[in-house]
Amino acid sequence: MNSNSFPPLAQRSLQTVWHPCTQMQHHDHGVPLLAIKRASGAWLYDVDGNAYLDAISSWWVNLFGHSHPHLVQAISDQAQQLDHIMLCGLTHEPVVQLSERLAALSSHRLGHAFYASDGASAVEIALKLSVHYWRNQGQEHKHRFVGIAQGYHGETLGALAVTDVPLFRENYGAQLGQHYTAASPDLRQAHSPDEHPPVTAKALQSLEQILESHHDIAAVILEPLVQCAAGMQMHSPDYLRGVRELCDRYQVHLILDEIAVGCGRTGTFFACEQAGIWPDLLCLSKGITGGTLPLSVVLSSPTIYQGFYDSDLRRGFLHSHSYTGNPLACRAALATLDLFQQYPVYELQKTLAQALDEGLHTLKLHSPKMQHLRRCGVIWAFDLDTGPARYDHQGFARRFYRSALQQGLMLRPIGNTVYLMPGYLWGTQEVEHCLNGLGQLLREYA
Ligand SMILES: Cc1ncc(COP(=O)(O)O)c(C=O)c1O
Known part of the structure; x- marks a missing residue:
């Protein structure tokens, strides 16, 4: 099979669209490129009318499924009133309301929003x-970061510099700032739950050693509870509490x-709530607009905000993007927050968790190659024993993706880790379709 058998839209796409995170030649060797015509709820429909269950919420963004009517209506209303204005010297209702609601969600611990x-x-x-905060404090020497092994923070040069995924980093080594990497608290290192505390303690010790021996550190950056792009590596809230203490101790x-x-992905609006801690800075994006429009926000503590508040322009934070605080995206985010009030989200998640837990554990009984079945909130993952370490995990991921599509399932393993990030409104039909498809795939890979 090669790309000549793809639908015409996919073939045209290959002529002019450079797809993200893709070796384009793989499509010519048969890795499918789905041409999607529309999406509704948890389902994607291609140009030939085939349906696929979006089991990964389209790179983890569509929390309430696709084209939720409340979100569509909110965006449409907003488009008729105010499409876009710059946020420098101007403001608007959606950005103010969104900042107020996010501040309230953090109990006003993170009361300043930068978009x-x-x-x-x-x-x-x-x-x-x-870095700029420390500079304003006269501590310019604090300019490096500590990231966590296998951590992922994005693809721009700054974010990549604190990302520890060799596949993404290795071509740009000379461009990346030098930072530190602490051991991962990944609980798969434990052989039983009794070993969780030592795994956590070891990871904290690794971080403390770095903080103790280097005085040029501005911040520790990490993904709380789940290192997603690393392959859904999960850790204990105890780790987060320990990191907070260390950050305080080493300033x-x-x-x-x-x-x-x-x-809400981990069962609370912010993952850090489960550890009872707050960071100094918190980054949100992806699900904040329910998967409708691009938006991200950094929530900041009052201490950091005050560190920039000055008569000197240069001590202010002069960062900007043309679309900073775009009204359409902010309105979509407000409508997404509405959905957290309209639905009993965390109750629905529990029902979903019970059904998928049960189904996945049953599959595991018959699938000896399924290892480390794990869950945090509504993220599930397991690793497939795909043979010796030299086995081509990326090749496995592509083949699994193709086989899953044949089952009407949109899944994209990360290496040999198969994961589910369902929409919060999945019902019985979606759960059954997913489990049946996975069951078939596991039989194929047995
Ligand atoms: C934890 C984390 N940080 C940052 C990013 C980068 O986000 P974006 O792809 O919107 O740039 C991602 C994307 O997957 C992520 O998972």
Whole structure:
């Protein structure tokens, strides 16, 4: 099979669209390029009318499914009133309301919102805010960051510099700032739940060693509870509490990247709530507009905000993007927050968790190759034993993607990790379709 058998729209796409995170030649060798005509709820429909269950919420953004009527209506209303204005010297109702509601969600611990349009930009902003804050305090020597092994924060050069995924970094090594990497608290290192505390303690020890021996550190940046792009590596809230304590003790900022895990994905609106801590800076994006429009936001503590408040222009934060605080995107985010009030989201998640837990554990009984079945909130993952370490995990991921599509399932494994990030409104039909499809795939890979 090659791209000549793709529908005409996909073939045209290959002529002019450079697709993200893709070796384009793989499509010529048969990796499918779906040509999607429309989407509704949890389902994608291609140009030939085939339906696919979006089991990963389209790169983790469509929290309430596709084209939710409340979001569509809100965006349409907003478009008729105010499409866009710059946010420098001007303001508007949606951005003010959104900032107020986000501040309230953080119990006013993170009461100042700085906007951008994508996750990587939010990370850049958080890193710059931290360094610039210390500079304003006369501590220019604090200019490096500590990231966590296998952490992922986006693809721009600043975000990539604190990302620890060799596949994404290795071509740009000379362009990346030098930072530190602490051990991952990934609980798969434990052989049983009894070993969770030592795994957590070891990861904290690794971080403390770095903080103790280097005095040029501005901030620690990490993805709380789940290192998603690493392959859904999960850790204990105890780790987050430990990191908060260390950051306080060594006087460095804590930046939590909740771009993937925020907006309810882990069972609370912010993942850090489960540890009872707040960071100094928190990044949100992806689900904040329910998967409708690009928006990201960095929420900042009052201390950081005050560190920039001055008569000197240069001590202010002069960062900007043309679409900062775009009214359409802010309105979509407000409508997404409405949905958290309209639906009993966390109750629905529990029902979904019970059904998928049960189904996945049953599949595991018959699938010895399924390892480390794990869940955090409404993120599920397991690793497939695909043979010796030298086995081509990326090749496996592409083949699994293709086989899943044949089952009407949109899944994109990360290496040999298969994961689910369902929409919060999945019902029985979606759960059954997903489990049946996975069951078939696991039989094929047995
Ligand atoms: C934790 C985390 N941070 C940052 C990003 C980058 O976000 P974006 O792709 O919107 O730039 C991602 C994207 O997957 C992410 O998972």
